Amino acid sequence: MIMSLASRKFMLTMHITVSVGWLGAVAVFLVLAFAAVTSVDIQTVRAAYLSMDVMARFVLVPLSLVSLLTGLILALRTKWGLFRHYWVLAKLVINVLASIVLLIYTQTLNFFAGIAEQPTWSHNDLLVLQSPSTILHSGAAGLLLLIATILSVYKPQGLTRYGWRKQQQRHSTSQPVEAEL
Amino acid sequence: MSQYSPKSDGEAVYRTPRWVKLSGIVILVLSVLLAVLLLTGDHGPGRHLPSGVAQDRTPAVNATSIHTSPVDHGAAQP
Numbered sequence: 001m002i003m004s005l006a007s008r009k010f011m012l013t014m015h016i017t018v019s020v021g022w023l024g025a026v027a028v029f030l031v032l033a034f035a036a037v038t039s040v041d042i043q044t045v046r047a048a049y050l051s052m053d054v055m056a057r058f059v060l061v062p063l064s065l066v067s068l069l070t071g072l073i074l075a076l077r078t079k080w081g082l083f084r085h086y087w088v089l090a091k092l093v094i095n096v097l098a099s100i101v102l103l104i105y106t107q108t109l110n111f112f113a114g115i116a117e118q119p120t121w122s123h124n125d126l127l128v129l130q131s132p133s134t135i136l137h138s139g140a141a142g143l144l145l146l147i148a149t150i151l152s153v154y155k156p157q158g159l160t161r162y163g164w165r166k167q168q169q170r171h172s173t174s175q176p177v178e179a180e181l
Numbered sequence: 182m183s184q185y186s187p188k189s190d191g192e193a194v195y196r197t198p199r200w201v202k203l204s205g206i207v208i209l210v211l212s213v214l215l216a217v218l219l220l221t222g223d224h225g226p227g228r229h230l231p232s233g234v235a236q237d238r239t240p241a242v243n244a245t246s247i248h249t250s251p252v253d254h255g256a257a258q259p
Contacts, residue, residue, distance in 0.1 A: 041247075042247060086200075158197075158201055
């Protein structure tokens with residue numbers, strides 16, 4: 001069942017807000033990651049890892065899940081559908097993939113934060129904290145979300161086979177009426 | 182470019198859009214690279230879990246800054 005115009009605008013506003021907010025949060029996370037990996041000041045490194053841990057759990061994960069939910073509602077309750085257009089399908093894949101990796105990565109971030117908050121660090125701890133893992137993961141996430149944003153605006157043409165079959169079915173059911181006219 | 186190619190009898194034939202094909206190739210290449218990385222390296226949150234082996238707890242950092250070389254007990258500080 002198709003949403004009313006008012007509901008669609010509300011849901012679209014929510015989806016854009018949380019999705020672009022997610023991209024912005026990833027940009028902030030990337031800056032923290034750079035600070036954590038490159039700084040030689042212990043307090044800065046500690047603060048950056050603790051911030052990243054909190055940010056992931058209370059900002060990134062909620063935003064990603066709400067973006068996925070609002071996206072699903074918009075796809076299923078509007079003419080676009082979830083599997084009819086390649087740009088919608090691509091965004092769905094990006095969102096699901098990024099959300100899964102993010103949920104798994106929160107464990108890693110929690111581990112990093114646990115090391116960072118210790119009063120002293122061993123050589124092994126230092127090697128872990130100076131790993132570029134956080135930079136790589138947040139950089140990749142930012143790139144994926146940027147691609148999703150571009151797809152949202154440009155909406156490149158292209159029906160999936162399923163969408164094309166649906167379109168053909170619609171055309172075939174409307175043609176008998178036209179033939180009679 | 183149209184996504185639909187008309188056959189000789191006038192019926193439209195479905196074609197996958199070019200941007201989808203190109204994206205698919207890029208994703209495939211990246212997936213292969215990622216698979217190689219995951220198979221040859223130690224990846225995943227499990228690598229950080231304690232293995233039960235005693236680790237070196239000698240502090241490598243002083244109170245304010247990080248040094249790149251490990252600190253030995255009794256060694257003179259720069």
